[in-house]
Structure formats: structure tokens, C-alpha cells
Amino acid sequence: MTTGPLTAGKTPATVITGFLGAGKTTLIRSLLEQAAGRRLALIINEFGDVGIDGEILRACGDPTCSEDDVIELANGCLCCTVADDFVPAIEKLLARPQPPEHIIIETSGLALPKPLVQAFHWPAIKTRVTVDGVVAVVDAAAAAEGRFAPDPAALAAQAAEAGQLDHETPVEEVFEDQLLCADLIVVNKTDLVGAADLAKVEDLIRAAMAEGGMAEGGTGREAKILRASNGKVDPVVLLGVGAGAEDDLANRPSHHDEEEGHDHDDFTSFVVELGPQPDPAALAKTLERVAAAHGVLRLKGFIDVPGKPMRLLVQGVGTRIQTHFDRFWKPDEPRRSRLVVIGETGLDRDAVTAALS
Template sequence: MTLLAKVPVTVVTGFLGAGKTTLIRHILENAGGRRLALVINEFGDVGVDGDILRSCGIESCPEENIVELANGCICCTVADDFVPAIEALLALTPRPDHIIVETSGLALPKPLVKAFDWPGIRARLTVDGVVAVVDAAAVAAGRFADDPEKLAAQRAADASVDHDNPLEEVYEDQLLCADLIVLNKTDLVSAEDLGRVKAEIAATIPRAVKVVATQDGMLEAAILLGLDAKAEDDLAARPSHHDAEEGHDHDDFDSFVLAVPALSDPEGLLARLAEVAAKHDVLRIKGFLDLRGKPMRLLVQGVGTRFRQQFDRPWRAGEVRQGRLVVIGQKGIDRAAIEADLSALTAEAA
């Protein structure tokens, strides 16, 4: 690649827990000789996704090629955060062949694509494609999709009902901006439900977009990279619920971080975390835990009431062994009650 050529950028969007980080890790492990760089935008104060990817030790994307932005949505902080991050990556020697941007699960992708029209960015980068990762099981369960008949009945019965559903709008905006939709976690749904989800997605998008079904983000880099969409030149074909707005914010959601003491007995921990998530309608719980006597830290990730855990890497020499959980929910979640329940839960396992 010559220094005058634009560096392609793939934007990976998708709702909370859809599997974006798992998909990106698989790309890194199967880069096909490409030198990759990552820009990761987390929601919350603890960079779980960035930490997972930095710990991979994958030659195609060394640690210095990973930039994490946790100061808010990058499409809202283009000048302060995004442009400096991109400039730092382009100054690397050797320069990355391809940059992957992982958005927050709450982000609207279109404002980010618009940012690539900035003069300082447009001359050096092009949006190769927007990849939307969808949690097939969550959508099949109706977690992020409204029942249109029920909605119509509510509107007919009570004109004062607020029909605005920010979760639905975020989900639809991610689909509407996509050049490729990855229907992930298909092993968790029946063939009938999978067909229904595909039909719902097709009905949402007014243009032809390829939908690829997979599980555990197992897709080759050749499928995801090299789409050559030039999305920054194609904004009109990517409608959004927020096109009439000057800007947007994420005030529909709250997040906080809970410090967790070292645990001795993690038995049944995931089931109890699921109970807390269900009780308080928590969208996402993720983080790292310290287990006494174990040299590796435990990664915990939950979407709604579905949780999984794995040891992701050893604690480093001199590193503070501190467990932390990030909790994300809709605006108005009872933080004090959730903290109390989580604190009681982890105290039992301490």
C-alpha cells in the first residue's frame, strides 16, 4: 500500500453483547497477512473489550495498534478523541493496512460514518464497510423488537402512551447503516426462529444487504474486510431515526462500575448474576473477577440473563488483582438496589 492510498476502515456495530469483540478477535487471528489496527469505543469506565483484545498477543495487531476511547461516543467527540486516535495509528511504522472501529453497543453508526467526511479524515481514510452484529437469540426472544400489533393496540387505546423505544431505534439504526449483517449466536435459536429473524431484518432494511449467519463470530476476514462500500459517499442510502436531529446523546442509558473483592467460591455465580439481571432488567453485565488461588483472571460477560465465563489471561506481575463489573441498563435503573444485590452476591462468594 502506498502512503497516498486511503486506509480502509471497517466499522463494527451491534447491540450490547451481540458478539462484536468475539468477531473482531477472530478477524485478528485470521488476518491473512494484513497489518490491522483497532479503535475501541467502550460505554462505561472500564475497558473490558479493549483489555480482552490487547491480551490476545496476536501478531497481526500488536498492542500499540489498539486505541481505546472511553470518554463517550466517538461520533460525539470527533475532534477531541477520534481524529487524534486515527492520526496516531496512521503515524505507526509500518502503517496499518486496515483499521477496525468497534463502536459501543449503544452507538448510532451513521453519525460516526459522517465523521469520515471531515477534511482531515476523508483525505486519508475510507469506510470500507459497516458490519452490524446481531444477537439472533435476543432478537428472536423479542428483546430489541416491538410487537407491531401490540403497539397499535396501545396507541388506539391510549393516545398519551409514549411509543418511543430507544432500544428499538438503536437496533434499527445499526441495521439501516450496515453493508453486511452478521447474524450471530445462531446455535441458540431454532431454524424456525432464525428464519423469522432473517425475515424481520429484511423487512427493516430498504436496500439489499447480505445477511450471514454464524456462531461465536466465526467468519473469515475475507468476508468482512474488502467490501469497498465507501460508506461516507453513500449516506443517503442509510436512513436513520435521527436524521432530522442536529446531534444525539446516550441519555437513555445508565452505566456504573462495581469493585468486586477476591472470590473463593464462584460456584453458581453466573446463575445468581442472571437473577440480579432479571430482577432489575439489566441489559449488560461484564467485567473481570479475581479468584483466590488462581493465576488467571476470570472474564464474565452477560446479556440480559444469559451469562458466560472464561479465564482470559494470567494476572501480570505487579498488576493489581482487582475485580470489577460494568453494569449497563436503561435510564432510571435502580443503581443503589443493584449495587446492594451484587455486593451481597459477591460477599457470599468471597
């Protein structure tokens, strides 16, 4: 691990950012599995009222991932509640008899990472914790589908023909802000795309970096691009970057640099309560159809399948739905079927709920 004079003696923290469904939780779970006895602690932030990612990590069955090692803040934006939530969470971890050797912070998929990095200047933690690195996780399949930005060649053609580009969408802005704050960019789910699409995704990332004054190994601040499948990246690469990102904010541009603050009015989330679902395959087909019809960005939750002792984990990114049984229901645990639905503002909650009921 590399440390500079401003970071020596501080507890390192790694911020894991990335758009909805990129595989942040999967990457963190992989890190836990490879912890090799290192004391890691997690702060998990979600956009929505029901915490799914923290529960997934608690269910990992790994001895390095105890209940006490996971702090879940389901308020949608850590940097908007620094004094109330984030700083107390950090202080709670540091006050433990055996404090963590490294803190991993998973932001919500809609979070802007730069304001969170700025929060490390808060007086109560400034001299005690440093941002070792910001890791942006990218869903290769979603990026290849054009979910975050049009094809670079299409953009060039549009500019040549019309003399200007369309304004960025809220999704594109969040995606680019996450890239431009990163020290490492993990292109995840590479097993879902071919070589040509993977090259297109990496070109898209480099174009966004260049537009923001960054480069991979060139002029400007460097952010290295890594490839991964199922979030598997060597912890030696991810932990120990030594970036001291809180003291490098000027080199991490954001679409919101000129704003007094920021909000999340472009996105919405809600919870849909379902009854028992006897046919997981049929449920997946229904979710795929509803996501396509209503423009749902993200679906995730747990489902009660009658006759099965384990709960069904549902993960959806756009119309790509995945399910698997992740752990046994606990004896005192109510067997509920609940899904968190996330989309852009205007998503018809009543219509989605009716379609799933």
C-alpha cells in the same frame, strides 16, 4: 477488494456496530486470528468508564494484536468527540512507520453508526481514509427473545386491532439505526437458537430494513445478511466491501436524521467493585438473578478467583451469563474484581450494587 474513484488510495476502515453483547469483540478477535500477516489496527469505543473489550483483545495472545495496534476510547460515543478523540486516533495510526493496511473500529453497543460514518468527512482524514463497510452484528438469541422488537406477526396483529403501533423504545431505535446503516448484517450466536427462531430473527431484520427503505437483494440499498457462530466470518467477506459509506449517507436512514445532534440520556452505566469471588458458578447465578430483577442490559468485567492464577472474564447479555478464564494475572497487576453494568436510565445503581456486594 473493490474500489471506486472516490476511495482509491485511501486506507480502508471497517465499522463494526451492534447492540450490547452482540459479539462484536468476538468477531474482531476472529478477524485477528485470520489476519494472515495483514496489518490491522483497532479503535475500540466503549460505553462506560472501564474498558473491557480492548483488554480482551489485548489478551488474545495473537502476534497481530500488539498493544500498539489497539487504541481504546472509553468515552461512550466516538462521534461526539470527533476532534478530541477520533480524528487524533486515526492520525496516530496513519503516522506509524508501517501504517495499518486496514483499520477496524468497534463502536460501543449503544452507538449510532451514521454520525461516526459522517465523521470521515472531517478535513484531516477525508482524503486519507474511507469507510470500506459498516458491519452490524446481531445477537440471534437476544433478538429471538424479543429484546429489540416484538414478533412481526404480533406487530401486524396489533396494527390490525388498534390501528396503530406502540412507539419504539430507545433499545429498538438504536438496534434499527445500526441495521439501517449496515452494508453487512452478521446474525451471530446462531448456535444458541433453533431453525424457527433463526428464521424469525432474519424476518425481523428484513422488516426493519424494509421499513427504512432498504432490502436484501431488492429495491433500495442492499445489505446482505450472514450467519455466524462465535463471530467466525471469513475476513474476505468482511474486509474489502468497497462501500465508501461516507459518500452514501443519504441511503443510510436514521431515527435521528432531523436532529441537530444526539445524546445518550436513555442509557446509563456504572462500575461495581467486588471482592474476591471463590465460587464462579455461584457468582453467575447471582448475576443472573440481579439482571432479571433490575432489567440490566449488559454486564462485563474481570473477577479475582482466589487460588486461581488466571482472571475470570464475565460476559452477560440480559440474564444470559457466561464466564471463562481468559489469561494469567500479570505479576504487577492488582487482582481486582470489577463489573461494568449497563442499563436504561433509571437503573437503580445503589440497589444493583447492594445486591452484588
